[in-house]
Amino acid sequence: MEPAGNKRKREGLPTTLNKPVAALAIVPLNRNLTVTARKAYNVMLHIAQNAGDTGDLGFSAPLNAILRGFGVGNNVATDAKRYIDQMTSTKIEWRPLTEGEQWQLPNDGRDPSLLEWRAGEEARDELRIFNMLAEVRLYKKAGENWVTWFYPPTIKEQMLGPHRWARLELEVIAQLGTYTAVALYEICARYRDNPAGVTSRHPWSWWVDVLKGSEAGKQREWRKFKNEFVNPAIREINEVSEIEIELLEYKQGRAIADVQFAVRKKAPQALPNKPQPPDVSQLLRAARLGIRESDAEALLERYGDAAMTHALDAMERHMSHHASKTIFNKSAYLKSILLGKTASFGETEAPPLENPPPSTRAAAPRLASAESDEWRARRLAEIQTEFEALSAQEQAQWVEKLRLDAVYRGGVSATVMRRLEAGAWRSPLVKAMVIRFYASARHGSDWAELPQGMASAAE
Incomplete structure (x- = not known):
C-alpha cells in the first residue's frame, strides 16, 4: 500500500x-x-x-x-x-x-490534584x-x-x-x-x-x-x-x-x-504541497524606512501586498530625492500614499504614484490641490469651533472614545495616550487628532473632501 x-x-x-x-x-x-x-x-x-x-x-x-x-x-x-x-x-x-x-x-499520577479525576x-x-x-x-x-x-x-x-x-x-x-x-x-x-x-x-x-x-x-x-x-x-x-x-x-x-x-x-482543489511561511519582506522594508512594525502590519492588512509594495517604492524614491526634507510622521505619510491623497507631514505634497503629467497640464493638479488644502483647513476650523461649543462632559466622552479606539488600533505613543487619559484634548499633541476623530464620527469619513461642484471648478 x-x-x-x-x-x-x-x-x-x-x-x-x-x-x-x-x-x-x-x-x-x-x-x-x-x-x-x-x-x-x-x-x-x-x-x-x-x-x-x-x-x-x-x-x-x-x-x-x-x-x-x-x-x-x-x-x-x-x-x-x-x-x-x-x-x-x-x-x-x-x-x-x-x-x-x-x-x-x-x-x-504525578499531580495529586488529578487523583479525583482518575475516579471518572x-x-x-x-x-x-x-x-x-x-x-x-x-x-x-x-x-x-x-x-x-x-x-x-x-x-x-x-x-x-x-x-x-x-x-x-x-x-x-x-x-x-x-x-x-x-x-x-x-x-x-x-x-x-x-x-x-x-x-x-x-x-x-x-x-x-x-x-x-x-x-x-x-x-x-x-x-x-x-x-x-x-x-x-x-x-x-x-x-x-x-x-x-x-x-x-x-x-x-x-x-x-x-x-x-x-x-x-467546496469541490476539491489542487494546491501546492509545500506550506508557505508568511512573507515579511514588506514589513522589513517599512522598518528600514523608520515605520513602526505595528503601523506597517496594519497598513499591509488593510491595503494588501501589491499596494504596499507600490507605496514603499514611492516613499523610497521620495526620500532619496528629497533627503533634506524631514518626514515627521512616516507612518501617516505612507498611509497618505496608499490613499492617494496629498499630506502635509513636513512636506508640501505627497510623492507621485505614477509618472508626472505633461508640463502643459501641470498647473491644474496644483490648483486643485491648493483648493483642496484650503477647503480642508476651513472645514477643520469649522468643526473645531463646533467641538468647542460642546459641553465639557460631551468633550470628555469624545476624548474617551478616541482613547479606546487608539488602544484597539495601536501605534499611538505613550505620551499621546497619557494626554488622552487625562482628557487634555487642547494639548498640541492631540488636539488635531481629537478634532479629526470627532469630524469622521459625526460628519462621515469624507468630511474633509472638496465638494463635487467645487472640485470640478478647481480642475
Whole structure:
C-alpha cells in the first residue's frame, strides 16, 4: 500500500496541519498578536509535528522556513526579534469552542490534584493561560539564520498528539491577509465535516475576542466590528479557501445576541504541497524606512501586498530625492500614499504614484490641490469651533472614545495616550487628532473632501 504522505505529494494536495481544537480560539491577554505571528506559529507547529517528540532538544528550522524575507544579509538579532518576541511574550487564553472540547490533562499520577479525576470525574470549565512559546534561540549556522524553539508543557502535549484537531490547509492560510480572516478560517475549518454544517454558537462578544488579535477587555461594538473586519474576512475566505462560510446572527429583542457561521465544503482543489511561511519582506522594508512594525502590519492588512509594495517604492524614491526634507510622521505619510491623497507631514505634497503629467497640464493638479488644502483647513476650523461649543462632559466622552479606539488600533505613543487619559484634548499633541476623530464620527469619513461642484471648478 502506498504511504499516505507519498500519495498526497503525487496528487499535489496541500500540506495539512492538524491543529488541536483547544488552540483555535485564542485571546491575547497582554499585547496584540499580529497576523504574521499567528501564521508563523502555525508553520512552526507543522514543523514540530513532522519532527515528532524531540525530548528536551526543542524544534529547529531555518528562519526563512518560518518567516520569508530573511536573507543572509539580515541582522537576525534585530530584524527577526520583533516577530519571534510576540510568541514568547504574548500570554494567551485558549477558549474551548464547545463545552466538550476542554484541554485533556495527562493523568499519570504525578499531580495529586488529578487523583479525583482518575475516579471518572471529568474536568469542567477549565481555563489555562500561558505564553505561546517557552523559549526561542536565534543563531547562525553555516551562514544561515536558524531558530530553535520550545513549547510550554501543556502546549507541547496537545500540539504533538492532539485528542481532537482541525485540518488546516497552510497554503490557504498563507493567502489570507488579515488576522480576523486567519482566526475565522481556523475555527470554521473545524466544522467542514460537521453534519449540521454550522460552528458552535456564542455571544457576539466571544467572537470579537477571538477574532480581533488584540488584548481582551477592549470590546468593540458588534456592528462596527462585523462591517470592518468580519465581512471582509468572510469574502476573503470564500474566495481562496476550500470552504464557504456564511454569517448567522440571532437576535434577542431588537439587538444581536448570538453569532455562529454556516460552513460548506467546496469541490476539491489542487494546491501546492509545500506550506508557505508568511512573507515579511514588506514589513522589513517599512522598518528600514523608520515605520513602526505595528503601523506597517496594519497598513499591509488593510491595503494588501501589491499596494504596499507600490507605496514603499514611492516613499523610497521620495526620500532619496528629497533627503533634506524631514518626514515627521512616516507612518501617516505612507498611509497618505496608499490613499492617494496629498499630506502635509513636513512636506508640501505627497510623492507621485505614477509618472508626472505633461508640463502643459501641470498647473491644474496644483490648483486643485491648493483648493483642496484650503477647503480642508476651513472645514477643520469649522468643526473645531463646533467641538468647542460642546459641553465639557460631551468633550470628555469624545476624548474617551478616541482613547479606546487608539488602544484597539495601536501605534499611538505613550505620551499621546497619557494626554488622552487625562482628557487634555487642547494639548498640541492631540488636539488635531481629537478634532479629526470627532469630524469622521459625526460628519462621515469624507468630511474633509472638496465638494463635487467645487472640485470640478478647481480642475
